[in-house]
Amino acid sequence: MTVLIDNKSGTPIYDQIYSQIKSQIISGSLGEDEMLPSIRSLAKDLRISFITTKRAYEELEKEGFIYTVPGKGCYVARKNTQLLQEEHLKQIEEHMEQIIRLAAACNLSREDILEMMKSELEDMA
Numbered sequence: 001m002t003v004l005i006d007n008k009s010g011t012p013i014y015d016q017i018y019s020q021i022k023s024q025i026i027s028g029s030l031g032e033d034e035m036l037p038s039i040r041s042l043a044k045d046l047r048i049s050f051i052t053t054k055r056a057y058e059e060l061e062k063e064g065f066i067y068t069v070p071g072k073g074c075y076v077a078r079k080n081t082q083l084l085q086e087e088h089l090k091q092i093e094e095h096m097e098q099i100i101r102l103a104a105a106c107n108l109s110r111e112d113i114l115e116m117m118k119s120e121l122e123d124m125a
Contacts (some may be wrong), residue, residue, distance in 0.1 A: 001030060001037065004044055013048055016057035025065050025076055026087060036066060036074045 003020050032060055036057075037045070043053040057074055060066045067077050068110045103113050 003042070003046060014052045014055040014059070016069065017042075017046075017053060017061045021056070022062060022063075022065055024080075025060075026084060030076045032076055032078045034076045036052075036076065038073055 001021070001022060003017055005016055009016065011019075012021070021036070039053045040050055040056055041052045046053070057066065057068075061068060061074070063084055064077055064080055066074050068074050099113065105111075108116075110123075
């Protein structure tokens with residue numbers, strides 16, 4: 001598992017950890033039931049507070065991406081296909097919002113955007 005912290009980023013450190021681990025779980029880089037580094041170990045490796053790492057793990061567990069076995073550690077949860085689908089839909093919506101903002105900045109019409117999307121979809125087929 002790889003986690004890189006960007007101290008220059010405006011994103012809180014716990015959120016950077018959370019996002020990177022979540023991304024690795026969704027992509028399959030971290031497999032089901034794979035053990036994660038302990039909270040203390042990850043905090044030490046990243047040279048950050050134990051509390052910061054703990055918060056990231058708590059968020060991941062709250063959303064169902066990891067589970068904790070008392071006295072054993074934290075593990076990647078079994079993939080909930082409904083949860084993954086919801087996460088992907090959320091990402092699509094975020095990208096679409098970006099597209100709309102960029103299109104507005106370029107004065108593109110709704111028809112222009114739809115035409116571009118149709119073209120991209122045709123290229124995928």
